[in-house]
Amino acid sequence: MNQANTDDAGVRGSNGCMTRREAVRAGALVGAGLAVAGGTAVLARRAKAPPDPSGPGTIRSLPVLNNVPPRADEDVLLRMQRELVKAMAKPVEQRRWIMVIDTRKCVGCHACTIACVAENHLPPGVVYRPVVTEEFGEFPNVQLRFTPRPCMQCDSPPCVPVCPVNATWKRADGIVAIDYDKCIGCRYCIAACPYGARTSDFGERYTDGAAEGCPDGDDSPLFGANAPWADRPSNEYGKAWRRDGHQSPTGNARKCHFCLHRLEAGQLPQCATTCIGRATYFGDANDPDSLVTELVTKHNVQTLLPHKGTKPRVFYIV
Secondary structure (H helix, E strand, O other), X not given: OOHHHXXXXXXXXXXXXXXXXXXXXXXXXXXXXXXXXXXHHHHHHHOOOOOOXXXXXXXXXXXXXXXXXXOOOOOHHHHHHHHHHHHHOOOHHHOOEEEEEEOOOOOOOOHHHHHHHHHHOOXXXXXXXXXXXXXXXXOOEEEEEEEEOOOOOOOOOOOOOXXXXXXXXXXXXXXXXXXXXXXOOOOHHXXXXXXXXXXXXXXXXXXXXXXXXXXXXXXXXXXXXXXXXXXXXXXXXXXXXXXXXXXXXXXXXXXXXXXXXXXXXXXXXHHHHHOOOOOEEEEEOOOOOOHHHHXXXXXXXXXXXXXXXXXXXXXXXX
């Protein structure tokens, strides 16, 4: 056997093959390159995002209900709409959004859940506002209690410090937001949330596997064609998000954000607008005259899991 072909001293064999030492060196170089690239990516992701806009530049003068005079007996939705416009006329750091849910009025229709799915074009498995059904009492005096459970927008959110890339943070107006472009889908925040308010987008579609009307046999497709509405982008965080392949928000953690894109347009969150029992209230807690402030001070309100110390900004009237 040719000594050059089996030499472990670091010279290339006569047949042009790489020796074991050269292979080890090459592997080390490749590994080092990948480590440097990975470290660079991690450092780039860990870099803190620029601070949220604040000050006079965040004031919004919204032409909403300008031609509709207020009335003493008007629907609470109109009152909340006016108070929303009033709040948006202040800098973002002077607003403090909260939600109040009257469980005595909730009938468990799930209209808020479906409206949220439609508004944010949520895929299968991603739900921002589930409604938990609880049965209590003893036969024959049995009752049902329905508890809508959006993101609690905690003042001490446990999901924020566990994010390794600073993709989730608490805004000046109290809303906990997610940067889909920075999120790496590690799901640490999902595990940290005691309310189960976060879900992961696995890239599924409602039309996956649908092949109705297609021929049988070898020509039958595995998956049906996507419906036109399935490819419409969502407008979360004021940006058009198309779920193409593995691009964001596919693979990301997702959750309720109080319909930030609607607030910027002077509209209430879709769940509040859709609630048929008028059980969901939304507004600025920094406004002493707002409906939500009135409800929190007037009624016996509770928060979920107060012993967790998360200080939720969603209150329940029980």
